[in-house]
Amino acid sequence: MNIIIFGPPGAGKGTQAKKIINHFQVPHLSTGSIFRENIKNETPLGKKVKAFMDEGRLVPDDTVVDLVTDELNKEKYNNGVVLDGFPRTVAQAEALDSYFDKKGSQVDAFVTLSVPEEELVNRILSRGEGRSDDTPEKIKTRLKVYHDETAPVHSYYEKKGVIKVIDGLGSIEEIFERILKALS
Numbered sequence: 368m369n370i371i372i373f374g375p376p377g378a379g380k381g382t383q384a385k386k387i388i389n390h391f392q393v394p395h396l397s398t399g400s401i402f403r404e405n406i407k408n409e410t411p412l413g414k415k416v417k418a419f420m421d422e423g424r425l426v427p428d429d430t431v432v433d434l435v436t437d438e439l440n441k442e443k444y445n446n447g448v449v450l451d452g453f454p455r456t457v458a459q460a461e462a463l464d465s466y467f468d469k470k471g472s473q474v475d476a477f478v479t480l481s482v483p484e485e486e487l488v489n490r491i492l493s494r495g496e497g498r499s500d501d502t503p504e505k506i507k508t509r510l511k512v513y514h515d516e517t518a519p520v521h522s523y524y525e526k527k528g529v530i531k532v533i534d535g536l537g538s539i540e541e542i543f544e545r546i547l548k549a550l551s
């Protein structure tokens with residue numbers, strides 16, 4: 368089962384992705400986490416993406432698509448994946464579709480977490496993960512990037528009929544129950 372967990376920064380994608388992978392026993396692929404790990408380890412990929420991430424801008428599509436397709440080719444993803452933070456542009460969504468097409472696979476569910484904007488900023492500022500892009504100014508950039516470049520991905524999948532919009536307000540458990548219900 369291939370699931371995309373989608374929503375603006377601070378919507379709770381990472382938290383819910385972890386619960387989904389535990390429940391369905393499918394691996395998690397978070398592009399942001401992979402980038403942060405590469406920055407920490409000062410790898411060539413980390414050096415390439417650091418400036419984009421620090422500014423709250425998107426890493427270029429070709430870099431992200433290469434990373435995700437290489438990763439998805441690993442055996443552990445043979446039975447599915449929970450994609451978190453990818454695709455973030457329509458070009459990435461198209462690249463993912465053509466990858467799945469070649470493998471005879473598809474996106475089975477696209478779960479959008481819906482959270483009001485003022486709540487997003489509060490959540491990011493209070494989560495205290497110490498991320499370099501969690502400052503008020505960077506959050507503003509990330510929300511703008513989300514509206515301009517990422518939100519169209521939702522419309523792209525809407526046309527494919529795989530969208531589940533989930534109310535992202537409430538406790539972690541309540542939100543997870545809504546996701547399970549939508550996926551059943």
Ligand code: AMP
Pocket residue numbers: 376398399400402419420421423424425426427431451452453454455456459500509
């Ligand atoms: P996240 O952990 O998903 O919030 O991602 C943190 C940052 O990593 C983003 O603000 C981007 O700079 C970068 N990033 C993660 N995933 C992508 C993606 N699919 N496309 C472009 N940039 C990405």
